[in-house]
Amino acid sequence: MVELCSEGHALTSELAQVLAMARELEAHMDQDSVAARELCRALASSVDRSIRLARSCFPQELHAAGSPRGYGAATNPAAGRDAGFKKRKGMAKVRTQVRVTSVQDGGALDDGLNWRKYGQKDILGAKYPRAYFRCTHRHTQSCNATKQVQRTDGDPLLFDVVYLGEHTCGQAAAAAAAAKRAPPLARAEPVQLQLQLEHAGWEQQSSLLAVETGEFHQGIEPMPAGVDSYFSFVSPANSDCQFSSGFSAGSGSAGVDMDYDYAAPLEDFFLSTPEFFQSEIQNL
DNA sequence: ATTATTTGACCCAA
């Protein structure tokens, strides 16, 4: 279920990067505070990636070790077994996890998706609370889409956003269409995305990718035939940011209940992602 | 007046 080889390589190079950045940071420390801060941020991101990679290599062991919360695997201790998520009425069978750098600008970019906060909880072992949002149209259109937003422990500028369910109201499709017509403005800060798909006992977690917000949608390709879920990203700005992943859940026990098409909701999601987080991150 | 947020209470699965 887990490809130790490729993930292990990624982990190794990630940790090597951490080491290099740490040394560079040391050299910078009493000269240039701006560069040092930037390095700290990169360092924290890298550590965070390493943790995720390590989790995907050794899910059980690391979870038992009690690492910080706020990660998809941590919220899903049953990964690898049946019922990786709490099955609630009307809950869609796909969970998408997204991390994004905080974007602080007053411009209220409206992607057409409306969320309403309905709760906030302190999470055991996490520095920051987790906020719970539901679709504004839950009652009028019985749309059961929800999401959870939580600031990561490692890097305060990064947020974990977990989407549960899909929009059955019309706004998701409308937002995707709007994003296609008028792509968001490019920002200086890259956005980091992480994709996590869960389906019954099957789980696959992607590598992290970093792409420019103004361009990332260009890399999205629909999945090829014969693969249950497939996405490919290429950042024009950075060849290191190339990402592609194919998921085949057709074999073994993972094949149960395959009545869901991953492609459409996820593509819609990525087409309008950068604006999602404007309001949600403010109070976290 | 209407709509959104806050926050303690409640529910439920582990």
Next chain:
DNA sequence: TTGGGTCAAATAAT
């Protein structure tokens, strides 16, 4: 029993 998710009354914002 505990922790996470949701509810709903009070409060704030528009």
